[in-house]
Every structure is written in structure tokens, then in C-alpha cells.
Amino acid sequence: MTSSTFSLQTPISAHGVLIQAHIERTINDLLTSLPKPQHLSADQRRGVIARYTAVLEGNFIYWMTAAYLAVKSEESRLIIQGNLHEEVRDCHPGMLRRFAVAAHAAPTDSDALAVSRDLMNVRLFVGRLSGVRVVLMMAFFEGFIQRFMSFLAELAERQGSVEQEYTNVHGVCDVAHEQELFRAFAAEMPLDPPKSAADLFEGVDLLLTLIQSIVHSNHSRSSVSACSALTTT
Ligand SMILES: [Fe+2]
Numbered sequence: 001m002t003s004s005t006f007s008l009q010t011p012i013s014a015h016g017v018l019i020q021a022h023i024e025r026t027i028n029d030l031l032t033s034l035p036k037p038q039h040l041s042a043d044q045r046r047g048v049i050a051r052y053t054a055v056l057e058g059n060f061i062y063w064m065t066a067a068y069l070a071v072k073s074e075e076s077r078l079i080i081q082g083n084l085h086e087e088v089r090d091c092h093p094g095m096l097r098r099f100a101v102a103a104h105a106a107p108t109d110s111d112a113l114a115v116s117r118d119l120m121n122v123r124l125f126v127g128r129l130s131g132v133r134v135v136l137m138m139a140f141f142e143g144f145i146q147r148f149m150s151f152l153a154e155l156a157e158r159q160g161s162v163e164q165e166y167t168n169v170h171g172v173c174d175v176a177h178e179q180e181l182f183r184a185f186a187a188e189m190p191l192d193p194p195k196s197a198a199d200l201f202e203g204v205d206l207l208l209t210l211i212q213s214i215v216h217s218n219h220s221r222s223s224v225s226a227c228s229a230l231t232t233t
Pocket of ligand 1: 087092170
């Protein structure tokens, strides 16, 4: 596949399907790059859970709110509103905090510092309020999270935790969230067309880099990248 496959003149339905397939491949590559939990030390396992919590606890609702502010179509607004409603009503940040505490992995200043630069890059990106690009980033994130949950749950189990509400809930509900966000993406494309493939995947790549900081802070990072994969596959 080359960049020309993603010509912005391609009809939205075909284009959307290709982009979704590309996002799925990016998620697969990212999951394949995860270390084996049994090969991580207790401190490394704690670090992954702590950095994940440092990022997600205070930022997921913020990013989704940015998507809500950025989109132009009523359909997208309703989809994102439903997602936010669930996050707030069921107190997902509280669920995540309980998960981290039970695994003895509540984030410290050092954990927050380890992800701060890459987190800031994502914050600056969402602050530009480009609906189609933020929605694609969030669709990627929902798709990643639901398949990341079994890894995260295993890390917590190996830390002696039996608290699995967060990982159970997100391993199930985010399947529907991902599909809904791809619908929002399709609705936004004609209203806010990106300039190029690199432009379209900017948020996905920034978030990918942040996830790699969460997972591989003490290890060498893999070189998974949505945009570079686009030009070489
Ligand atoms: Fe959530």
C-alpha cells in the first residue's frame, strides 16, 4: 500500500474502509511489539501500569472533550457525547485509580515525568481542534485499549491484584466505541478534509509515540508508526 492509496479524492466510504484497515494494522503492530509480561520484573510491570494511569486518568476525558469541541457534524457530536456520558457517569478515572492502587502502581512524580514530553505533544495536537484528525486518533485509541486490556490485566495479576473492573469494562465497551468513532470519522471527513495522509495520521502517530513511552520507558522502543507504515506497506 502506498500514500496514493489514500488519495483524498477517493469516495469517503472506500476511503474510510482503507483507513480503518490501516489503523487496525497499526494496532496489531503495536500489540506485537509489547513485551511478554513474564519477562518483565515487578518494577517494570509497576512502571507500565503507573505510566498508563498517569496518562489516562486525567487525560482521556480531556481528549474526548477536545474531539467533541472540534467536530462539525451532529452525528459525531452525539456519538462523542455518548462516550463522554459513560466515562463521567461510571467514573472511569476512579475505576482506573482503584486498578492502579490495587496493583501497588499508583503513579509517582517520576512516572508522570517519564511520559510528560510525549503527553504534551498529544495535548498540543488536540488543542488545534481538527475534528477529523482528533476523532481518528481517538478511534485508534479505543481500538488499541480494548486489545491492550488483557496485557494490562496480566501485569496487575502478576503484581498480586485481583481488581479487574477497569480492564473488564474496557475490554468490552471499547469495541463499540471504536466502531462509533469510525462512523464519526466518516461523517467528519467531507467537512474537514485533511491536507495529506501525513496530516491525517499526525494525531495517531503522536499517540502511538506516547503509548510506546508508557510501555517501553525502560526498554528500547519499537519503531511502529502509522504514517511510516503507510508508505512502506
Ligand atoms: Fe473509559
